[in-house]
Amino acid sequence: MQLNVPALIGAIAVTLLGALAVIGWHLHQLPLLCVCPLFVPIAYNTAIGFLLSGASLVLFRFRRRGWSLICLICLGLMAILSLMDSTGCTNLNIDGAFMRPYGQTGALLNGHMAISTAFCFLLTSIAIGILMLPRQTRRQVYGIGILASVVFALGAVGLSGYITEARTSYRFGYLTRMALLTTFGFMILGSTLLAATWNAKRRKGETWPCWAPGMAGIFGAGVTTAIFQSMIVQQSAILAFMSRTGEVHGEAMFPDIERLQGRLRDEAAVAGMIASVLVYWCLMLAQHARQHAVALQFEITERCAAQEELQDIREGLEQTVLHRTVALSRANDKAVAAARRERDFVRDMLMSVTDGRLRFCESIEDFPLPLPHRSHDPIPLTADHGLADLRWSLRSVCADCNFNDARSYDLVTAASEAAMNAVVHAGGGTAEVFTDRIHLVQVWICDRGTGIAMEDLPRATLERGFTTVGSFGHGIKMVLSCADKTWLQTGQLGTTILLEQHATEPPPDWIETDSRSN
Numbered sequence: 001m002q003l004n005v006p007a008l009i010g011a012i013a014v015t016l017l018g019a020l021a022v023i024g025w026h027l028h029q030l031p032l033l034c035v036c037p038l039f040v041p042i043a044y045n046t047a048i049g050f051l052l053s054g055a056s057l058v059l060f061r062f063r064r065r066g067w068s069l070i071c072l073i074c075l076g077l078m079a080i081l082s083l084m085d086s087t088g089c090t091n092l093n094i095d096g097a098f099m100r101p102y103g104q105t106g107a108l109l110n111g112h113m114a115i116s117t118a119f120c121f122l123l124t125s126i127a128i129g130i131l132m133l134p135r136q137t138r139r140q141v142y143g144i145g146i147l148a149s150v151v152f153a154l155g156a157v158g159l160s161g162y163i164t165e166a167r168t169s170y171r172f173g174y175l176t177r178m179a180l181l182t183t184f185g186f187m188i189l190g191s192t193l194l195a196a197t198w199n200a201k202r203r204k205g206e207t208w209p210c211w212a213p214g215m216a217g218i219f220g221a222g223v224t225t226a227i228f229q230s231m232i233v234q235q236s237a238i239l240a241f242m243s244r245t246g247e248v249h250g251e252a253m254f255p256d257i258e259r260l261q262g263r264l265r266d267e268a269a270v271a272g273m274i275a276s277v278l279v280y281w282c283l284m285l286a287q288h289a290r291q292h293a294v295a296l297q298f299e300i301t302e303r304c305a306a307q308e309e310l311q312d313i314r315e316g317l318e319q320t321v322l323h324r325t326v327a328l329s330r331a332n333d334k335a336v337a338a339a340r341r342e343r344d345f346v347r348d349m350l351m352s353v354t355d356g357r358l359r360f361c362e363s364i365e366d367f368p369l370p371l372p373h374r375s376h377d378p379i380p381l382t383a384d385h386g387l388a389d390l391r392w393s394l395r396s397v398c399a400d401c402n403f404n405d406a407r408s409y410d411l412v413t414a415a416s417e418a419a420m421n422a423v424v425h426a427g428g429g430t431a432e433v434f435t436d437r438i439h440l441v442q443v444w445i446c447d448r449g450t451g452i453a454m455e456d457l458p459r460a461t462l463e464r465g466f467t468t469v470g471s472f473g474h475g476i477k478m479v480l481s482c483a484d485k486t487w488l489q490t491g492q493l494g495t496t497i498l499l500e501q502h503a504t505e506p507p508p509d510w511i512e513t514d515s516r517s518n
Helices: 007-029 044-061 067-087 104-112 117-129 138-164 180-196 214-247 253-353 387-400 405-426 454-462 474-480 508-515
Strands: 357-362 379-381 430-436 439-446 487-490 492-501
Touching: 007 044, 007 180, 044 067, 044 180, 067 117, 117 138, 117 180, 117 387, 138 214, 138 430, 214 253, 214 454, 253 454, 357 492, 379 387, 387 405, 387 439, 405 430, 405 439, 405 474, 405 492, 430 454, 454 474, 474 487
Parallel strands: 357 487
Antiparallel strands: 379 430, 430 439, 439 492, 487 492
16 A cells, blocks of 8 residues: 555654754754643653654665664564553663653653554554555554544543643653654554545545545544533532632532532533534444445446347347348248249250140149049059059040050059059059040049159159159159159148140141141
8 A cells, every 4th residue: 555645644754753852952952842831841761752753664664674674663663661660670770771850850751652653653563564564454454544543632632631631631741741743643543544444445436545434433533522521610610609708618529529510521522522422333334324325336336237238139140130131031032033034944854855745833732633534533542452442543534535555554554653653652643534535534642741852853754763761753754654744742741733635646746736836
């Protein structure tokens, strides 16, 4: 964590305060040690403590971590040893180790650092140590803020003692009083540490630092303490005034008045502490509420953005689907047109190659109408029966239409081959025989097979012995050679073949076409 500009200014100010105090001690310049000769001057070790605190922060700001750590260690050791001397645990006389006191005031004659001063320096060393860690967490920043708030509050309470003339606010015993410059120094030092962590680890939606509720509670306790000390001074002044003016008759009333004022003072202190705790909890709840509100707003914003993005994606997908649909429709139209052209080509090619004997049909409407007389009911074609019935029916019809044996044999052969293909490749079908009872016979054979693929149709109809898995294939070449005319319609729904035979062999179509043209 790097010090910002306000924190750097505060660190420089603390360093200058300590340096000027040290210079004042060495030059015996009391104006540099105390604001007023009646006030307590700053102790030499206190000046060293401010110098070390400010120097540690300034060196840390300019990336001199080694020297900054040395200053911090010296500050912590001095604070711990001073506390041990002040509490009587040791007798190292750490306060006189660097400068022997001189002058007339009690603090200078004895030279002890106040316990509250040593405690503030100890808290400061801990806060700076946490500040120097390479990676900061939210709890560590919160700890720095609380320690800095305590340092600032102790300095403010000491300053309030000078304002209200309550010496208990800035002294502990007779020989350990906090100097006026010391109170200013700790207030500046606490403000510096608070400024250093002002924007550190702040979550979204936080309008103040994470340590702000704790700082408010500590400041409230400090204000309560200052008011408590001022009430003590006011109580002492009132009792002294009443004693001098003689308004109170009899010493027996003094304990009652003193007890009453003490009770009011204590109740005010308790009320102030409770108010400080309530302020802390209120600010904490407000901070959490603000964080939840910002988190909720952020979630709402994210969801709205996600919905807008989803809507854009949906619209883009719809446009893509529309474009793809149009493209597929165009491609399908082209494929249908190409397939139609292919079928037309195959139809014309087959008709031309077979001299008009084979005509490829698109649908059942392309077939000629059935002849008016049906010889028998539809004959089912299976592997067990049906073929013999078809042959017997054809022989009977051919005899009625005066077919000679050769013409009759050709029609029976062609029909048998077509029926066999329906049974073998399509699993069966139906056959119907129509006649005009004069000289023309039609044989209709239908099945529900998978049909002949368009790419296999030329070979299936023109190549002898070729076979496919469709309805017709093997034998169609024979069908074309035996029947006068053949109509073929095939597809995925099945195959329909129409055989037409005359009593006498008709001339080819090209001869009829030439005779009609002539």
